[in-house]
Amino acid sequence: MWCCAEGSTHHILPITEIIPMGEFFDFAAKYEGESQEITPARLEKELADQCQERSGKLYRLLGCRGMVRFDYILEGDTFYLLEANTTPGMSEASIIPQQAQAYGWPIAKLLDVVVTDCLVNKH
Numbered sequence: 001m002w003c004c005a006e007g008s009t010h011h012i013l014p015i016t017e018i019i020p021m022g023e024f025f026d027f028a029a030k031y032e033g034e035s036q037e038i039t040p041a042r043l044e045k046e047l048a049d050q051c052q053e054r055s056g057k058l059y060r061l062l063g064c065r066g067m068v069r070f071d072y073i074l075e076g077d078t079f080y081l082l083e084a085n086t087t088p089g090m091s092e093a094s095i096i097p098q099q100a101q102a103y104g105w106p107i108a109k110l111l112d113v114v115v116t117d118c119l120v121n122k123h
Contacts (some may be wrong), residue, residue, distance in 0.1 A: 010056055010060070012052045012059075013099035015039070015041040015043065016040075016095045017037070017042055018036070018040070021036075022034060039095070051074075051079050053069075058084060065121070066114050067114055069085040069088035070086060077085070092097065093105075095111070
């Protein structure tokens with residue numbers, strides 16, 4: 001899941017669910033296509049809302065700018081934060097382009113929002 005700012009508006013994109021083919025999310029799962037990525041994630045609405053709300057709060061509390069991807073592990077009904085990735089990938093195989101598409105944004109719109117925010121909010 002990731003966030004980006006557009007002026008005073010924070011956009012929180014749909015969650016991506018990652019299902020590794022093996023027991024772990026290892027190198028093969030991450031880089032060799034041995035996992036399934038589902039966007040939006042198949043979560044109950046309450047859980048999805050909880051995750052998105054938490055990510056938005058983290059984005060603001062940490063003073064983030066631009067794109068940030070928050071990675072979690074979900075156990076039962078509890079999300080455990082793994083990392084805040086401030087330089088997420090943008091290749092065709094990356095998660096952010098999938099999330100932007102599910103949000104209804106082409107990559108050009110996503111990049112326009114991020115660049116504009118950085119130019120307008122120089123702090």
